[in-house]
Amino acid sequence: MSDPSQEPLLQQLLRLHAIDQQIAALERELKQSQEDLFSAMDGVAGLKEELERLDGELLRARTDARTAEHTADAKRDQLERLRARVNQVKTEKQYGAATLEFDLVRQEIRKLEDKELEKLQAVEDLEVRRKAVQEELDAADAEVEPLGEKVGKRRVELEQELAIKRDRRHNRAIRLDRNVLGLYDRIRSGRAEVALAPLTGEGVCGYCFTSVTIQQEMQIKGMSTIVCCEGCGVILFPEDMSPTR
Numbered sequence: 599m600s601d602p603s604q605e606p607l608l609q610q611l612l613r614l615h616a617i618d619q620q621i622a623a624l625e626r627e628l629k630q631s632q633e634d635l636f637s638a639m640d641g642v643a644g645l646k647e648e649l650e651r652l653d654g655e656l657l658r659a660r661t662d663a664r665t666a667e668h669t670a671d672a673k674r675d676q677l678e679r680l681r682a683r684v685n686q687v688k689t690e691k692q693y694g695a696a697t698l699e700f701d702l703v704r705q706e707i708r709k710l711e712d713k714e715l716e717k718l719q720a721v722e723d724l725e726v727r728r729k730a731v732q733e734e735l736d737a738a739d740a741e742v743e744p745l746g747e748k749v750g751k752r753r754v755e756l757e758q759e760l761a762i763k764r765d766r767r768h769n770r771a772i773r774l775d776r777n778v779l780g781l782y783d784r785i786r787s788g789r790a791e792v793a794l795a796p797l798t799g800e801g802v803c804g805y806c807f808t809s810v811t812i813q814q815e816m817q818i819k820g821m822s823t824i825v826c827c828e829g830c831g832v833i834l835f836p837e838d839m840s841p842t843r
């Protein structure tokens with residue numbers, strides 16, 4: 599498989615592999631920055647929903663509080679009328695009946711006033727929660743726009759870098775033996791990015807640690823032919839070989 603007019607196949611593959619890993623890293627960064635932006639936008643949308651929900655609750659709570667206030671007001675008016683009547687009674691019997699009713703109404707007022715307070719407290723609690731959510735939303739909102747700009751800018755840079763790397767990759771790939779390139783691409787598509795691994799000093803695959811035969815070891819070190827690991831399938835290269843040079 600080796601061509602004396604070119605650098606060894608393994609060396610070519612290693613260079614291609616290095617470019618592919620750079621491409622993968624750039625693609626990861628691109629994806630990650632986009633995801634960060636989306637999650638920030640989701641955060642803002644979630645807070646807006648929460649705020650709308652609280653507004654709805656507040657509207658209902660304020661109506662409840664007003665109703666409780668009106669009910670208590672009506673009872674208080676009734677008490678005033680009774681007070682006037684108590685002052686006008688002529689007989690002891692009338693007095694007894696009027697004060698009894700007066701006391702009953704006063705008790706009812708106490709209950710209604712408790713309820714009134716409870717409803718007012720609910721409004722106040724909701725207002726506190728609403729304020730906190732509003733503040734959180736303002737802060738998140740203030741972050742999204744600059745983040746969007748930053749991600750957009752970085753995206754342009756990353757896409758330019760990617761275009762350069764992909765071009766470089768293409769130029770290398772077309773010079774490679776087609777069968778070897780096919781093998782390499784198949785291995786890569788089957789696993790996460792890793793298509794090549796060094797044969798360690800102990801004579802095992804640097805990726806999955808499966809050992810190779812003496813004959814395979816000699817082939818790998820001599821770079822006379824492409825040898826794949828029988829454990830994980832990656833192409834093995836001599837440990838002292840550098841992907842960058």
Ligand SMILES: [Zn+2]
Nearest residue numbers: 803806827830
């Ligand atoms: Zn392996």
